[in-house]
Amino acid sequence: xxxxxxxxxxxxxxxxxxxxxxxxxxxxxxxxxxxxxxxxxxxxxxxxxxxxxxxxxxxxxxxxxxxxxxxxxxxxxxxxxxxxxxxxxxxxxxxxxxxxxxxxxxxxxxxxxxxxxxxxxxxxxxxxxxxxxxxxxxxxxxxxxxxxxxxxxxxxxxxxxxxxxxxxxxxxxxxxxxxxxxxx
Amino acid sequence: xxxxxxxxxxxxxxxxxxxxxxxxxxxxxxxxxxxxxxxxxxxxxxxxxxxxxxxxxxxxxxxxxxxxxxxxxxxxxxxxxxxxxxxxxxxxxxxxxxxxxxxxxxxxxxxxxxxxxxxxxxxxxxxxxxxxxxxxxxxxxxxxxxxxxxxxxxxxxxxxxxxxxxxxxxxxxxxxxxxxxxxxxxxxxxxxxxxxxxxxxxxxxxxxxxxxxxxxxxxxxxxxxxxxxxxxxxxxxxxxxx
Numbered sequence: 001x002x003x004x005x006x007x008x009x010x011x012x013x014x015x016x017x018x019x020x021x022x023x024x025x026x027x028x029x030x031x032x033x034x035x036x037x038x039x040x041x042x043x044x045x046x047x048x049x050x051x052x053x054x055x056x057x058x059x060x061x062x063x064x065x066x067x068x069x070x071x072x073x074x075x076x077x078x079x080x081x082x083x084x085x086x087x088x089x090x091x092x093x094x095x096x097x098x099x100x101x102x103x104x105x106x107x108x109x110x111x112x113x114x115x116x117x118x119x120x121x122x123x124x125x126x127x128x129x130x131x132x133x134x135x136x137x138x139x140x141x142x143x144x145x146x147x148x149x150x151x152x153x154x155x156x157x158x159x160x161x162x163x164x165x166x167x168x169x170x171x172x173x174x175x176x177x178x179x180x181x182x183x184x
Numbered sequence: 185x186x187x188x189x190x191x192x193x194x195x196x197x198x199x200x201x202x203x204x205x206x207x208x209x210x211x212x213x214x215x216x217x218x219x220x221x222x223x224x225x226x227x228x229x230x231x232x233x234x235x236x237x238x239x240x241x242x243x244x245x246x247x248x249x250x251x252x253x254x255x256x257x258x259x260x261x262x263x264x265x266x267x268x269x270x271x272x273x274x275x276x277x278x279x280x281x282x283x284x285x286x287x288x289x290x291x292x293x294x295x296x297x298x299x300x301x302x303x304x305x306x307x308x309x310x311x312x313x314x315x316x317x318x319x320x321x322x323x324x325x326x327x328x329x330x331x332x333x334x335x336x337x338x339x340x341x342x343x344x345x346x347x348x349x350x351x352x353x354x355x356x357x358x359x360x361x362x363x364x365x366x367x368x369x370x371x372x373x374x375x376x377x378x379x380x381x382x383x384x385x386x387x388x389x390x391x392x393x394x395x396x397x398x399x400x401x402x403x404x405x406x407x408x409x410x411x412x413x414x415x416x417x418x419x420x421x422x423x424x425x426x
Binding site: 034048 | 197201235252255263284286290291295
Protein backbone atom coordinates (compact mmCIF):
# COMPACT_ATOMS: atom_id res chain seq x y z
CA UNK A 1 0.00 0.00 0.00
CA UNK A 2 2.87 2.33 0.84
CA UNK A 3 4.55 1.57 -2.47
CA UNK A 4 1.27 2.10 -4.20
CA UNK A 5 0.95 5.46 -2.49
CA UNK A 6 4.50 6.45 -3.39
CA UNK A 7 3.96 5.35 -6.95
CA UNK A 8 0.75 7.26 -7.23
CA UNK A 9 1.99 10.39 -5.52
CA UNK A 10 3.79 12.04 -8.45
CA UNK A 11 0.90 11.39 -10.77
CA UNK A 12 -1.72 12.66 -8.32
CA UNK A 13 -2.83 16.14 -9.31
CA UNK A 14 -1.87 18.01 -6.15
CA UNK A 15 -1.95 16.58 -2.67
CA UNK A 16 -3.11 19.56 -0.61
CA UNK A 17 -1.46 18.17 2.51
CA UNK A 18 2.03 17.96 1.05
CA UNK A 19 3.99 21.10 0.39
CA UNK A 20 5.10 21.63 -3.18
CA UNK A 21 8.65 20.55 -3.85
CA UNK A 22 9.64 23.91 -5.33
CA UNK A 23 8.25 25.60 -2.23
CA UNK A 24 10.55 23.61 0.07
CA UNK A 25 13.44 23.88 -2.32
CA UNK A 26 13.37 27.64 -2.67
CA UNK A 27 12.83 28.03 1.07
CA UNK A 28 15.88 25.91 1.72
CA UNK A 29 17.92 27.77 -0.89
CA UNK A 30 17.16 31.22 0.47
CA UNK A 31 17.72 30.10 4.05
CA UNK A 32 21.05 28.52 3.25
CA UNK A 33 22.10 31.54 1.20
CA UNK A 34 21.25 33.91 4.01
CA UNK A 35 22.80 31.58 6.58
CA UNK A 36 26.08 31.48 4.68
CA UNK A 37 26.23 35.25 4.34
CA UNK A 38 25.35 35.70 8.00
CA UNK A 39 27.82 33.10 9.24
CA UNK A 40 30.69 34.04 6.97
CA UNK A 41 30.38 37.78 6.66
CA UNK A 42 27.81 39.51 8.85
CA UNK A 43 28.23 37.94 12.28
CA UNK A 44 32.03 37.88 12.40
CA UNK A 45 32.08 41.57 11.55
CA UNK A 46 29.25 42.41 13.90
CA UNK A 47 30.80 40.47 16.76
CA UNK A 48 34.18 41.98 16.03
CA UNK A 49 32.77 45.48 16.09
CA UNK A 50 30.77 44.88 19.27
CA UNK A 51 33.70 43.17 20.96
CA UNK A 52 35.98 45.97 19.87
CA UNK A 53 33.62 48.50 21.36
CA UNK A 54 33.30 46.57 24.61
CA UNK A 55 37.06 46.28 24.66
CA UNK A 56 37.44 49.97 23.94
CA UNK A 57 35.27 50.80 26.91
CA UNK A 58 36.88 48.26 29.22
CA UNK A 59 40.24 49.05 27.71
CA UNK A 60 39.68 52.74 28.41
CA UNK A 61 39.10 51.96 32.05
CA UNK A 62 42.05 49.63 32.11
CA UNK A 63 44.19 52.17 30.33
CA UNK A 64 43.26 54.79 32.89
CA UNK A 65 44.25 52.38 35.64
CA UNK A 66 47.46 51.59 33.83
CA UNK A 67 48.18 55.28 33.38
CA UNK A 68 47.59 55.81 37.07
CA UNK A 69 49.87 52.92 37.93
CA UNK A 70 52.49 54.26 35.55
CA UNK A 71 52.23 57.70 37.10
CA UNK A 72 52.60 56.19 40.55
CA UNK A 73 55.58 54.18 39.38
CA UNK A 74 57.13 57.27 37.82
CA UNK A 75 56.57 59.19 41.03
CA UNK A 76 58.15 56.42 43.08
CA UNK A 77 61.05 56.31 40.70
CA UNK A 78 61.39 60.05 40.87
CA UNK A 79 61.35 59.96 44.63
CA UNK A 80 63.90 57.19 44.64
CA UNK A 81 66.08 59.12 42.23
CA UNK A 82 65.73 62.22 44.33
CA UNK A 83 66.78 60.32 47.44
CA UNK A 84 69.64 58.79 45.53
CA UNK A 85 70.67 62.19 44.25
CA UNK A 86 70.56 63.57 47.77
CA UNK A 87 72.63 60.70 49.04
CA UNK A 88 75.04 61.22 46.17
CA UNK A 89 75.29 64.90 46.93
CA UNK A 90 75.94 64.16 50.58
CA UNK A 91 78.53 61.61 49.62
CA UNK A 92 80.24 64.07 47.28
CA UNK A 93 80.18 66.75 49.95
CA UNK A 94 81.68 64.37 52.45
CA UNK A 95 84.27 63.31 49.93
CA UNK A 96 85.09 66.95 49.23
CA UNK A 97 85.43 67.65 52.92
CA UNK A 98 87.77 64.76 53.50
CA UNK A 99 89.66 65.65 50.35
CA UNK A 100 89.93 69.23 51.56
CA UNK A 101 91.17 68.06 54.90
CA UNK A 102 93.70 65.83 53.25
CA UNK A 103 94.87 68.64 51.00
CA UNK A 104 95.03 70.99 53.96
CA UNK A 105 97.04 68.50 55.94
CA UNK A 106 99.34 67.87 53.03
CA UNK A 107 99.83 71.58 52.51
CA UNK A 108 100.51 72.03 56.18
CA UNK A 109 103.03 69.25 56.08
CA UNK A 110 104.64 70.72 52.99
CA UNK A 111 104.72 74.14 54.62
CA UNK A 112 106.24 72.62 57.73
CA UNK A 113 108.81 70.81 55.66
CA UNK A 114 109.54 73.97 53.76
CA UNK A 115 109.81 75.93 56.96
CA UNK A 116 112.09 73.29 58.39
CA UNK A 117 114.17 73.37 55.25
CA UNK A 118 114.39 77.18 55.35
CA UNK A 119 115.32 77.07 59.01
CA UNK A 120 117.95 74.48 58.32
CA UNK A 121 119.30 76.54 55.43
CA UNK A 122 119.37 79.62 57.59
CA UNK A 123 121.19 77.75 60.32
CA UNK A 124 123.81 76.38 58.01
CA UNK A 125 124.19 79.84 56.50
CA UNK A 126 124.47 81.37 59.93
CA UNK A 127 126.95 78.71 60.87
CA UNK A 128 128.96 79.41 57.77
CA UNK A 129 128.85 83.14 58.38
CA UNK A 130 129.75 82.63 61.98
CA UNK A 131 132.75 80.56 61.10
CA UNK A 132 133.67 83.08 58.41
CA UNK A 133 133.27 85.85 60.94
CA UNK A 134 135.29 83.84 63.42
CA UNK A 135 138.14 83.45 60.93
CA UNK A 136 138.17 87.13 60.08
CA UNK A 137 137.73 88.09 63.70
CA UNK A 138 140.58 85.85 64.71
CA UNK A 139 142.91 87.71 62.38
CA UNK A 140 141.67 91.13 63.31
CA UNK A 141 141.41 90.52 67.03
CA UNK A 142 144.96 89.12 66.96
CA UNK A 143 146.40 92.16 65.26
CA UNK A 144 144.38 94.52 67.40
CA UNK A 145 145.49 92.74 70.55
CA UNK A 146 149.13 92.77 69.41
CA UNK A 147 148.93 96.47 68.61
CA UNK A 148 147.43 97.09 71.96
CA UNK A 149 149.95 94.90 73.71
CA UNK A 150 152.90 96.45 71.93
CA UNK A 151 151.59 99.77 72.80
CA UNK A 152 151.33 98.74 76.41
CA UNK A 153 154.67 96.96 76.57
CA UNK A 154 156.46 99.48 74.45
CA UNK A 155 158.12 97.08 72.22
CA UNK A 156 157.11 96.03 68.86
CA UNK A 157 155.88 92.66 68.42
CA UNK A 158 156.44 92.87 64.74
CA UNK A 159 158.21 89.61 64.62
CA UNK A 160 155.51 87.71 62.93
CA UNK A 161 156.51 84.36 64.18
CA UNK A 162 156.41 85.36 67.76
CA UNK A 163 153.27 87.36 67.35
CA UNK A 164 151.39 84.49 65.73
CA UNK A 165 152.43 82.14 68.47
CA UNK A 166 151.28 84.57 71.14
CA UNK A 167 147.94 85.08 69.48
CA UNK A 168 147.37 81.38 68.99
CA UNK A 169 148.15 80.62 72.53
CA UNK A 170 145.83 83.34 73.70
CA UNK A 171 143.00 82.12 71.53
CA UNK A 172 143.57 78.54 72.56
CA UNK A 173 143.34 79.63 76.18
CA UNK A 174 140.19 81.51 75.34
CA UNK A 175 138.60 78.52 73.64
CA UNK A 176 139.65 76.21 76.46
CA UNK A 177 138.16 78.61 78.87
CA UNK A 178 134.90 78.72 76.89
CA UNK A 179 134.78 74.97 76.61
CA UNK A 180 135.33 74.64 80.35
CA UNK A 181 132.48 77.06 80.86
CA UNK A 182 130.22 75.21 78.42
CA UNK A 183 131.20 71.89 80.02
CA UNK A 184 130.14 73.22 83.33
CA UNK B 185 6.29 31.40 -13.93
CA UNK B 186 9.87 30.42 -14.46
CA UNK B 187 11.20 26.88 -14.74
CA UNK B 188 7.69 25.56 -14.74
CA UNK B 189 7.32 21.85 -14.05
CA UNK B 190 10.79 21.54 -12.46
CA UNK B 191 11.51 21.59 -8.74
CA UNK B 192 12.89 25.07 -9.40
CA UNK B 193 9.50 26.29 -10.52
CA UNK B 194 9.11 29.94 -9.59
CA UNK B 195 5.80 31.55 -8.98
CA UNK B 196 5.23 35.00 -7.56
CA UNK B 197 5.86 33.97 -3.99
CA UNK B 198 9.15 32.28 -4.85
CA UNK B 199 10.25 35.38 -6.74
CA UNK B 200 9.35 37.48 -3.73
CA UNK B 201 11.34 35.17 -1.47
CA UNK B 202 14.41 35.25 -3.64
CA UNK B 203 14.17 39.00 -4.14
CA UNK B 204 13.80 39.65 -0.44
CA UNK B 205 16.69 37.34 0.35
CA UNK B 206 18.91 39.21 -2.08
CA UNK B 207 17.83 42.49 -0.50
CA UNK B 208 18.50 41.11 2.98
CA UNK B 209 21.96 39.95 1.96
CA UNK B 210 22.76 43.29 0.33
CA UNK B 211 21.52 45.20 3.35
CA UNK B 212 23.41 43.08 5.87
CA UNK B 213 26.63 43.24 3.88
CA UNK B 214 26.32 47.00 3.49
CA UNK B 215 25.47 47.41 7.16
CA UNK B 216 28.50 45.48 8.35
CA UNK B 217 30.95 46.42 5.61
CA UNK B 218 32.69 49.15 7.51
CA UNK B 219 31.78 49.06 11.17
CA UNK B 220 33.36 51.79 13.20
CA UNK B 221 33.95 52.00 16.89
CA UNK B 222 31.90 55.16 17.02
CA UNK B 223 28.88 54.43 14.84
CA UNK B 224 27.25 56.81 12.39
CA UNK B 225 23.48 56.98 12.05
CA UNK B 226 23.17 54.16 9.54
CA UNK B 227 25.40 51.90 11.59
CA UNK B 228 23.71 52.82 14.86
CA UNK B 229 20.26 52.00 13.46
CA UNK B 230 21.43 48.67 12.08
CA UNK B 231 23.34 47.89 15.21
CA UNK B 232 20.22 48.50 17.24
CA UNK B 233 18.37 45.93 15.16
CA UNK B 234 21.23 43.42 15.03
CA UNK B 235 21.95 43.98 18.69
CA UNK B 236 18.33 43.31 19.60
CA UNK B 237 18.39 39.92 17.88
CA UNK B 238 21.89 39.09 19.03
CA UNK B 239 21.56 40.12 22.65
CA UNK B 240 17.89 40.17 23.58
CA UNK B 241 16.86 37.02 21.77
CA UNK B 242 19.90 34.84 21.39
CA UNK B 243 22.44 35.71 24.09
CA UNK B 244 19.87 36.33 26.80
CA UNK B 245 18.27 32.96 26.18
CA UNK B 246 21.32 30.82 25.52
CA UNK B 247 24.08 32.71 27.30
CA UNK B 248 27.20 34.15 25.73
CA UNK B 249 28.97 30.89 24.89
CA UNK B 250 26.12 28.78 23.53
CA UNK B 251 24.60 31.91 22.04
CA UNK B 252 27.63 32.31 19.83
CA UNK B 253 27.47 28.68 18.75
CA UNK B 254 23.90 28.93 17.55
CA UNK B 255 23.93 32.57 16.59
CA UNK B 256 24.26 32.31 12.82
CA UNK B 257 21.22 30.09 12.15
CA UNK B 258 19.04 31.95 14.65
CA UNK B 259 20.15 35.32 13.32
CA UNK B 260 19.48 34.29 9.72
CA UNK B 261 16.15 32.79 10.82
CA UNK B 262 14.98 36.02 12.42
CA UNK B 263 15.78 38.27 9.51
CA UNK B 264 14.51 35.84 6.90
CA UNK B 265 11.18 35.52 8.69
CA UNK B 266 11.00 39.26 9.27
CA UNK B 267 11.80 40.08 5.66
CA UNK B 268 9.38 37.52 4.25
CA UNK B 269 6.65 38.59 6.66
CA UNK B 270 7.00 42.23 5.70
CA UNK B 271 6.38 41.50 2.03
CA UNK B 272 2.77 40.93 3.04
CA UNK B 273 2.26 44.65 3.45
CA UNK B 274 4.60 45.97 0.78
CA UNK B 275 2.45 47.41 -2.02
CA UNK B 276 3.06 45.55 -5.27
CA UNK B 277 4.22 42.40 -3.48
CA UNK B 278 1.24 42.11 -1.16
CA UNK B 279 1.87 38.58 -0.02
CA UNK B 280 4.10 37.38 2.75
CA UNK B 281 6.84 35.01 1.64
CA UNK B 282 6.01 32.97 4.74
CA UNK B 283 2.35 32.54 3.83
CA UNK B 284 3.12 29.34 1.92
CA UNK B 285 4.13 26.41 4.08
CA UNK B 286 7.59 25.86 2.62
CA UNK B 287 9.56 28.49 4.50
CA UNK B 288 7.91 28.01 7.90
CA UNK B 289 8.37 24.28 7.54
CA UNK B 290 11.99 24.48 6.48
CA UNK B 291 12.82 26.86 9.31
CA UNK B 292 10.94 24.70 11.81
CA UNK B 293 12.94 21.70 10.62
CA UNK B 294 16.13 23.70 11.05
CA UNK B 295 15.07 24.55 14.58
CA UNK B 296 14.10 20.91 15.24
CA UNK B 297 17.44 19.62 14.03
CA UNK B 298 19.28 22.27 16.01
CA UNK B 299 17.69 21.55 19.36
CA UNK B 300 17.98 17.79 19.02
CA UNK B 301 21.59 18.11 17.86
CA UNK B 302 22.35 20.50 20.74
CA UNK B 303 20.84 18.00 23.21
CA UNK B 304 22.78 15.06 21.81
CA UNK B 305 26.02 17.01 21.71
CA UNK B 306 25.59 18.04 25.32
CA UNK B 307 24.13 14.90 26.90
CA UNK B 308 24.61 12.11 24.36
CA UNK B 309 21.79 9.61 24.21
CA UNK B 310 20.84 10.52 27.76
CA UNK B 311 19.25 13.55 26.13
CA UNK B 312 16.28 11.45 25.01
CA UNK B 313 16.03 9.77 28.38
CA UNK B 314 16.08 13.16 30.14
CA UNK B 315 13.48 14.53 27.76
CA UNK B 316 11.10 11.59 27.90
CA UNK B 317 11.58 10.52 31.53
CA UNK B 318 12.00 13.74 33.49
CA UNK B 319 13.76 13.14 36.78
CA UNK B 320 11.95 13.75 40.05
CA UNK B 321 8.72 12.17 38.84
CA UNK B 322 7.39 9.03 40.55
CA UNK B 323 7.76 6.19 38.07
CA UNK B 324 4.06 5.31 37.62
CA UNK B 325 3.51 8.81 36.32
CA UNK B 326 5.82 8.06 33.39
CA UNK B 327 2.88 6.21 31.87
CA UNK B 328 1.24 9.61 31.48
CA UNK B 329 4.23 11.92 31.31
CA UNK B 330 6.32 10.15 28.71
CA UNK B 331 3.74 10.17 25.90
CA UNK B 332 3.01 13.82 26.65
CA UNK B 333 6.67 14.73 26.57
CA UNK B 334 7.21 12.70 23.42
CA UNK B 335 4.41 14.45 21.59
CA UNK B 336 5.02 17.93 22.93
CA UNK B 337 8.78 17.93 22.44
CA UNK B 338 9.32 15.90 19.32
CA UNK B 339 6.08 16.39 17.44
CA UNK B 340 4.30 19.52 18.49
CA UNK B 341 7.27 21.85 18.68
CA UNK B 342 8.05 21.89 14.95
CA UNK B 343 4.39 21.65 14.04
CA UNK B 344 3.41 24.61 16.19
CA UNK B 345 6.39 26.61 14.97
CA UNK B 346 5.35 26.02 11.39
CA UNK B 347 1.63 26.52 11.78
CA UNK B 348 1.82 29.56 14.05
CA UNK B 349 3.87 31.49 11.55
CA UNK B 350 2.04 30.18 8.50
CA UNK B 351 -1.45 30.80 9.86
CA UNK B 352 -0.62 34.25 11.13
CA UNK B 353 0.61 35.24 7.71
CA UNK B 354 -2.23 33.55 5.82
CA UNK B 355 -4.83 35.07 8.09
CA UNK B 356 -3.25 38.51 7.76
CA UNK B 357 -3.20 38.16 4.02
CA UNK B 358 -6.86 37.07 4.00
CA UNK B 359 -7.88 40.02 6.15
CA UNK B 360 -6.09 42.48 3.90
CA UNK B 361 -7.51 40.87 0.79
CA UNK B 362 -10.96 40.97 2.28
CA UNK B 363 -10.71 44.62 3.31
CA UNK B 364 -9.24 45.91 0.08
CA UNK B 365 -11.43 43.74 -2.19
CA UNK B 366 -14.46 44.98 -0.34
CA UNK B 367 -13.25 48.55 -0.74
CA UNK B 368 -12.78 47.98 -4.46
CA UNK B 369 -16.21 46.41 -4.73
CA UNK B 370 -17.98 49.14 -2.76
CA UNK B 371 -16.31 52.05 -4.53
CA UNK B 372 -16.11 50.88 -8.12
CA UNK B 373 -19.16 48.62 -8.37
CA UNK B 374 -21.73 49.68 -5.81
CA UNK B 375 -20.96 53.41 -5.63
CA UNK B 376 -20.36 53.65 -9.36
CA UNK B 377 -23.91 52.31 -9.79
CA UNK B 378 -25.17 55.28 -7.81
CA UNK B 379 -25.93 53.25 -4.73
CA UNK B 380 -24.79 55.13 -1.62
CA UNK B 381 -24.34 51.85 0.24
CA UNK B 382 -21.01 52.00 -1.56
CA UNK B 383 -19.83 54.51 1.02
CA UNK B 384 -19.26 51.49 3.27
CA UNK B 385 -16.05 51.32 1.28
CA UNK B 386 -14.70 54.12 3.45
CA UNK B 387 -15.05 51.84 6.46
CA UNK B 388 -13.52 48.81 4.79
CA UNK B 389 -10.64 50.94 3.55
CA UNK B 390 -10.04 52.25 7.06
CA UNK B 391 -10.00 48.66 8.31
CA UNK B 392 -7.59 47.77 5.55
CA UNK B 393 -5.19 50.50 6.62
CA UNK B 394 -5.55 49.50 10.26
CA UNK B 395 -4.88 45.85 9.47
CA UNK B 396 -1.90 46.82 7.37
CA UNK B 397 -0.39 48.47 10.43
CA UNK B 398 -1.45 45.48 12.50
CA UNK B 399 0.28 43.19 10.03
CA UNK B 400 3.44 45.26 10.41
CA UNK B 401 3.36 44.48 14.11
CA UNK B 402 2.48 40.82 13.49
CA UNK B 403 5.35 40.50 11.03
CA UNK B 404 7.86 41.68 13.62
CA UNK B 405 6.19 39.78 16.45
CA UNK B 406 6.11 36.47 14.58
CA UNK B 407 9.73 36.82 13.59
CA UNK B 408 10.55 37.45 17.25
CA UNK B 409 8.38 34.59 18.51
CA UNK B 410 9.73 32.12 15.98
CA UNK B 411 13.36 32.90 16.71
CA UNK B 412 12.81 33.18 20.44
CA UNK B 413 11.11 29.78 20.60
CA UNK B 414 13.84 28.21 18.50
CA UNK B 415 16.38 29.63 20.98
CA UNK B 416 14.36 28.47 23.97
CA UNK B 417 14.10 24.94 22.57
CA UNK B 418 17.87 24.82 22.22
CA UNK B 419 18.27 26.16 25.74
CA UNK B 420 15.91 23.47 27.08
CA UNK B 421 17.96 20.81 25.32
CA UNK B 422 21.15 22.18 26.82
CA UNK B 423 19.72 22.47 30.34
CA UNK B 424 20.94 19.82 32.73
CA UNK B 425 17.62 18.99 34.31
CA UNK B 426 14.27 18.98 32.60
